Amino acid sequence: MGLFKNIFSSEKKETLDKGLEKSKTSFFSKLSKAVAGKSKVDDEVLDELEEVLVSSDVGVKTTIKIIERIEGRVAKDKYLGTEELNQILREEIANLLSETNVGEAVDFEIPQGKKPYVLMVVGVNGVGKTTTIGKLAHQFKNKGLNVVLGAADTFRAAAIDQLQVWADRVDVPIVKQAMGSDPASVAFDTLQSGVNQNADVIIIDTAGRLHNKVNLMNELTKVKRVMQKVVEDAPHDVLLVLDGSTGQNAFEQAKQFTAATEVNSLAVTKLDGTAKGGVVIGISDQFQIPVKYIGVGEGIEDLQVFNKYEFVDSFFK
Ligand SMILES: Nc1nc2c(ncn2[C@@H]2O[C@H](COP(=O)(O)OP(=O)(O)OP(=O)(O)O)[C@@H](O)[C@H]2O)c(=O)[nH]1
Numbered sequence: 001m002g003l004f005k006n007i008f009s010s011e012k013k014e015t016l017d018k019g020l021e022k023s024k025t026s027f028f029s030k031l032s033k034a035v036a037g038k039s040k041v042d043d044e045v046l047d048e049l050e051e052v053l054v055s056s057d058v059g060v061k062t063t064i065k066i067i068e069r070i071e072g073r074v075a076k077d078k079y080l081g082t083e084e085l086n087q088i089l090r091e092e093i094a095n096l097l098s099e100t101n102v103g104e105a106v107d108f109e110i111p112q113g114k115k116p117y118v119l120m121v122v123g124v125n126g127v128g129k130t131t132t133i134g135k136l137a138h139q140f141k142n143k144g145l146n147v148v149l150g151a152a153d154t155f156r157a158a159a160i161d162q163l164q165v166w167a168d169r170v171d172v173p174i175v176k177q178a179m180g181s182d183p184a185s186v187a188f189d190t191l192q193s194g195v196n197q198n199a200d201v202i203i204i205d206t207a208g209r210l211h212n213k214v215n216l217m218n219e220l221t222k223v224k225r226v227m228q229k230v231v232e233d234a235p236h237d238v239l240l241v242l243d244g245s246t247g248q249n250a251f252e253q254a255k256q257f258t259a260a261t262e263v264n265s266l267a268v269t270k271l272d273g274t275a276k277g278g279v280v281i282g283i284s285d286q287f288q289i290p291v292k293y294i295g296v297g298e299g300i301e302d303l304q305v306f307n308k309y310e311f312v313d314s315f316f317k
Pocket residue numbers: 123124125126127128129130131132153159162207208269270271272273294295296297298302
């Protein structure tokens with residue numbers, strides 16, 4: 001763990017610890033109830049543990065994997081005390097997550113050789129797309145990058161205003177049109193304007209509707225096609241934002257979106273103020289798409305680059 005201490009600032013760690021507080025409190029109070037009066041990890045404790053994990057939104061599949069690993073250790077060690085359970089859970093969850101073969105970033109960064117780098121942000125209503133875009137713009141701008149935002153969520157007037165508020169707060173340019181205009185046209189304008197302004201990063205906000213797969217696919221395909229008239233290989237990344245506080249619902253959305261679109265990274269928001277933080281463990285285990293960012297508050301600094309070890313460390317601290 002010494003290595004992580006060097007990489008992660010104590011400030012980041014503090015925010016993460018605080019953001020996960022509710023999830024932790026809920027998890028450990030359930031866990032302590034489950035092992036109350038028990039000194040040894042036996043079948044009964046394992047059953048209870050299974051329930052605790054499922055009810056902490058880790059998801060059934062991932063829970064089963066974790067339980068199997070603990071069973072394996074029980075079989076090997078013969079006597080496993082319940083006071084060791086925390087440590088063992090932490091180790092096994094960290095091991096499990098390290099086996100999912102997806103790359104992990106350590107900092108807010110954009111791929112090299114893509115200028116402008118175009119990021120399209122998708123997700124259903126209210127999950128935190130616009131907020132995440134604002135926070136990301138802030139991080140990129142702090143690194144000295146030129147950022148341009150595109151308000152391609154033209155479905156509601158308020159959506160455009162909200163992105164404008166973030167653009168003002170971060171102090172970056174925004175490209176927008178009237179409410180109801182064609183999202184693809186806004187995306188096109190944004191890319192053109194971005195290229196003209198020598199932008200390093202262009203982030204496109206999209207409307208949060210998921211009527212059905214076909215609609216979604218058609219709409220996003222059109223936006224992509226139009227963007228590619230300006231930047232050949234745009235968008236370079238499609239970020240799906242999921243609301244962590246919806247627990248299992250976030251799993252469902254991840255399934256639907258990844259089936260319908262070429263999502264290649266995930267952001268899980270609102271981990272503060274929810275006891276459902278375990279959802280990140282399940283999502284990291286089950287999707288071959290990396291969780292790149294986590295939202296741990298409404299403030300401009302409350303977006304973190306997700307690191308599974310740091311997350312597990314914070315969760316079990
Ligand atoms: N506590 C907390 N609130 C968040 C976080 N991220 C976003 N929110 C809040 O969630 C609400 C919805 O966020 P938006 O960014 O507007 O969500 P959206 O996906 O753009 O929503 P639509 O534009 O309606 O589709 C806002 O009140 C945000 O402040 C987070 O990490 N933690």
